[in-house]
Structures are given as C-alpha cells and as structure tokens.
Amino acid sequence: MDGNTEYGRKKFKRSRSHFADRITADGKESGWPVEAGRYRLVVSRACPWASRVLISRRLLGLEDALSLAVTDPIQDDRSWRFTLDPGDRDPVLGIRFLHEAYDARETDYPGGVSVPAIVDVPTGKLVTNDYQQITLDLATEWTALHREGAPDLYPEAxxxxxxxxxxxxxxxxxxxxxxxxxxxxxxxxxxxxxxxxxxxxxxxxxxxxxxxxxxxxxxxxxxxxxxxxxxxxxxxxxxxxxxxxxxxxxxxxxxxxxxxxxxxxxxxxxxxxxxxxxxxxxxxxxxxxxxxxxxxxxxxxxxxxxxxxxxxxxxxxxxxxxxxxxxxxxxxxxxxxx
Structure with a gap:
C-alpha cells in the first residue's frame, strides 16, 4: 500500500521504513552519493507520501537529475504496476512491478512494497523507501543539482x-x-x-x-x-x-x-x-x-x-x-x- 502500512483486524500501524539508506552529497557514510541520472524515483500520484517527493522535486528543479516513474494507481498482489508504460514495463528499469527492485535489493523481503521508492538504475536495486527522510535529503543533500532560484525548503534557522x-x-x-x-x-x-x-x-x-x-x-x-x-x-x-x-x-x-x-x-x-x-x-x-x-x-x-x-x-x-x-x-x- 502507500507509505508503509499494516492493515487487518489489529489496530492500524504504520511501519517504519525497512530500507532507510540515504543518498548524500558525498556518499561517504551511506555508499549512495548524489549523482545526476543515477537514480530513478518511483511514485504513485495517488499516494500522499509519494506526492511529497513529487512536489519537492518540482520546486527544487531536480527533474533532469532524478528521473521519474509513475505507477498505475491500482496495484495488485504483486505490488505497484508499471501498466501506464508501453508494454507494461518501466522503460528505464525494465521491470513490470516495483517488487522486482525490492527483490534485487533483498531476496524474500517480507514487508510491503511501498512508494515513494528510489532505485539505483545501474543495479536495479532499491535504495530507499524512507518517505520521511527522502524530501529532507532532496532539500539539503542534493543542493549541487538544484535549479537556479530553488527555494530553501528546510532552512537551517x-x-x-x-x-x-x-x-x-x-x-x-x-x-x-x-x-x-x-x-x-x-x-x-x-x-x-x-x-x-x-x-x-x-x-x-x-x-x-x-x-x-x-x-x-x-x-x-x-x-x-x-x-x-x-x-x-x-x-x-x-x-x-x-x-x-x-x-x-x-x-x-x-x-x-x-x-x-x-x-x-x-x-x-x-x-x-x-x-x-x-x-x-x-x-x-x-x-x-x-x-x-x-x-x-x-x-x-x-x-x-x-x-x-x-x-x-x-x-x-x-x-x-x-x-x-x-x-x-x-x-x-x-x-x-x-
């Protein structure tokens, strides 16, 4: 589902992001450096958590640096689907379902497949689904790739x-x-x-x-x-x-x-x-x-x-x-x- 959620007869609980790696300016601690064209952002326009990233990316002018994949708003038991693309396959990642990027990162991952998700294009592996941190990092770690005139969405003061x-x-x-x-x-x-x-x-x-x-x-x-x-x-x-x-x-x-x-x-x-x-x-x-x-x-x-x-x-x-x-x-x- 959208975000990271657990439904059922028990009390509703939003799960913590399992894949919480960060893409940082130099990548020294995370291993994932900011690099134009390296990553692909996967969203559903239906999801409020993914929509945060869509807005931040637009305001900061990161469209050319961070490519975008938009899923079908209706997912099935195989996860979010790329049925809006020709051949029902994401043209950059070459996958039909977002779970394939999760599986490439961790075999038999037991959790839900959520958006937003950032995928490493060269390896096809999921980098992060940390919806709370992604936009903060776009605002503070991706500054070298911001457009001229980009607003400061997370001013330090x-x-x-x-x-x-x-x-x-x-x-x-x-x-x-x-x-x-x-x-x-x-x-x-x-x-x-x-x-x-x-x-x-x-x-x-x-x-x-x-x-x-x-x-x-x-x-x-x-x-x-x-x-x-x-x-x-x-x-x-x-x-x-x-x-x-x-x-x-x-x-x-x-x-x-x-x-x-x-x-x-x-x-x-x-x-x-x-x-x-x-x-x-x-x-x-x-x-x-x-x-x-x-x-x-x-x-x-x-x-x-x-x-x-x-x-x-x-x-x-x-x-x-x-x-x-x-x-x-x-x-x-x-x-x-x-």
Missing amino acids: LRGEIDEVMDGVYREVNNGVYRAGFATTQEEYEGAYADVFHRLDLLTERLAGQRYLVGDTITEADIRLFTTLVRFDAVYHGHFKCNREKLAENPVLWAYVRDLYQTPGFGDTVDFDHIKRHYYAVHTGINPTSIVPAGPDLSGWTEPHGRESLGGRPFGDGTPPGPVPEDERVPEGHRPVP
Whole structure:
C-alpha cells in the first residue's frame, strides 16, 4: 500500500521504513552519493507520501537529475504496476512491478512494497523507501543539482520549529486520517477522528494570521500538510469517515490549500483521478463495491484564495519552477485547470 502500512483486524500501524539508506552529497557514510541520472524515483500520484517527493522535486528543479516513474494507481498482489508504460514495463528499469527492485535489493523481503521508492538504475536495486527522510535529503543533500532560484525548503534557522510542526501534522493529520479510516473498533475510530480535527483546529488558528506554517515562505512543513489536505474532501471526508466538516467548509484551511494548489509545483503534480481510483478501488475492506464516487466538484480549486493579503514570499529569494516537463504532465481531465 502507500507509505508503509499494516492493515487487518489489529489496530492500524504504520511501519517504519525497512530500507532507510540515504543518498548524500558525498556518499561517504551511506555508499549512495548524489549523482545526476543515477537514480530513478518511483511514485504513485495517488499516494500522499509519494506526492511529497513529487512536489519537492518540482520546486527544487531536480527533474533532469532524478528521473521519474509513475505507477498505475491500482496495484495488485504483486505490488505497484508499471501498466501506464508501453508494454507494461518501466522503460528505464525494465521491470513490470516495483517488487522486482525490492527483490534485487533483498531476496524474500517480507514487508510491503511501498512508494515513494528510489532505485539505483545501474543495479536495479532499491535504495530507499524512507518517505520521511527522502524530501529532507532532496532539500539539503542534493543542493549541487538544484535549479537556479530553488527555494530553501528546510532552512537551517527554522528547522526546530519546522520539525515540531511536522511532528504534530504527521501524528494527527497525515497518519491520523489513516488511523480513522482503518479503525476496527468504534473507540479506536473516535479517538483518531478527534485527533484529526483537534490538529486541524490548531492549524486553522495558526494559519488565520500567517500565509505559511513556518516563516514567510513555503517550507517542508507546508508540503507535508498539503498532500493530506488536497485529498481531504475527495477521499478522507467520506471514505475514511473524517466527516465533521469538509475542508471546503473551513474558510482558513480551504483558502490555504487553494493558495498552495495554485502555486507552481503543487497543483500541477496532483491527479485527482488517480487519487480517487486508488483509495476507493484498492481499499475493499472499507469500500467492498469498489465504486468510485463521481464527486466532489473540483472547480473551486482554481478560484481566488485571497491569501496574498497576509504577505509572505512563496519562494523566498528564489523563483517559481519552470513548466512541467511534457512527459510528466497530469493527463487532461485529471485535475481542474483555470
């Protein structure tokens, strides 16, 4: 499944990443040095954890340095599939299923096959599936390959505050919606539900008077919150029963997430078709019919948000990313456009 998850009759638990190697600037400790063209990023556009990396890669301008493979949003018991590519095979790695890269790294690996995943192209081996660390390393270890004008997504002077904010967002929002959605008892569900909206209330208060979560520019904290919020009304409100209110009914968070969606590097990575088809078709324990809802109406995502009045500089001293590469554009009809 997406991220690293354990489902079943026992209490929902998100597993720690089994393959937590780091790709670092010199590679001395990890054995994996930053090197343009050496690695391939494998994502599902449906997965919020993988979407973090898609956004970071776009904002930092790493498209040419770190190639991209996008899987089918519907995986089967053989793992994530490359059925969107000719011949149902990734054209660079030459594999049909992501598990093949995991098997190349560790024979008979017993855990789940998750995205995001970074694969070493020369050997075909998985390097890392550490969704918590990958984006931090893109921001701090891959700097030699950043585009000119790339923003500082993890500024050193603000890291303590960013980490604190991200911790609460992870526990009660990013992971909280999953805890609610996969709860197997009423008590477990209600506890997770309360956590989700407790944190969303705190975030509402925080964002009522400032444009971004930490400082006056976009940081890693905003990326991590965005990927859950952008899925909220489409899947988490109904499918995961986080239904106290829709995001569109919260004026502050709705304006905040639209502001980010309309910022280059965010909305142009979002594929609502993949998101809905994955959650409603794969999670048959929650939705046994696999019927994908026709709604919600997506037209509001492109409406004015008014957050400019709070000030802030989206890219700090940098500039917006360039156009999306032609072969990475979200298909027409999969997201609203102005």
